[in-house]
Amino acid sequence: MKRLLSIELQKIWRNRSSRILTITYFALLGTVALLASVNFNFIGINARLADLGIFNFPYIWHFNLFIASYFKFFMAIIIVSMIANEYSYGTLKQNLIDGLSKKEFVASKFLTILLFAAISTIFMFIITLILGYSFSSYNELSIVFTDLDYLFAYFIRITAFFSMCLFFGFLIKRSAFAIGFILVWYIIEKILMQGFRIPGFLSDLLPLESMYNLTKEPFTRLSAIKNLETVSNNGHEVVRDYGIHLSSIMIAIVWIVIFLLMSYKLLKKRDL
Secondary structure, three states: OHHHHHHHHHHHHHOHHHHHHHHHHHHHHHHHHHHHHOEEEEOOEEEEHHHHOOOOOOHHHHHHHHHHHHHHHHHHHHHHHHHHHHHHOOHHHHHHHOOOOHHHHHHHHHHHHHHHHHHHHHHHHHHHHHHHHHHOOOOOHHHHOOOOHHHHHHHHHHHHHHHHHHHHHHHHOOHHHHHHHHHHHHHHHHHHHHHOOOOHHHHOOOHHHHHHOOOOOOHHHOHHHHHHHHHHOOOOOOOOOOOOOHHHHHHHHHHHHHHHHHHHHHHHHOOO
């Protein structure tokens, strides 16, 4: 395991583009902290985002990890490029000649995905704690560590997305086209859900939608938004479910397994 991971990390670090994108990805995760200093003007009132309570425990876990999940597209570029370079530079064939099995090759890619997902999760854990203790009105340990399940959901969400990128990288073998196909798939899911209006239980099984269901939008949890919604609905409060459900986690994990198996099947059938 250590040998496989070492091989992949060397490939990424020695590639200038991958190295820059990796650094950029983690730098962008760190920009979540800058939201604390963002000022806005609403009907003549100046305020900071931090004053809205977005950095209050335990809400901050939901908010930060939802925002951070959108930076995963930078890592997606690294992953599909990682596969495309294997074909372009002939390193895939060379690795197999040197004794690496196709199963080990796919495993090395997945181990890299798990490592980046784990580091991202730990990174966001530290940033969220710092921001929470800096701005939250509630610092009791029982409150601080409430909703930590959003961390696990974030880890599963980005692992599932990176696994999807891995599969499309193997399928298409060209980084730009692979990223483009992921965007096309996103559009297809939206058409199925909104155009064809497929039932909710079926839309929840779609890969990208199942990932989104792990950490749904947190904005309507804010008191200010809730009050506006209640007023616009003639005093009736809009009830939403923001919880992390085992069913959503299991669906995402099933997709991770499917993407890995399909990646291996593609590699196994191809004549390199």
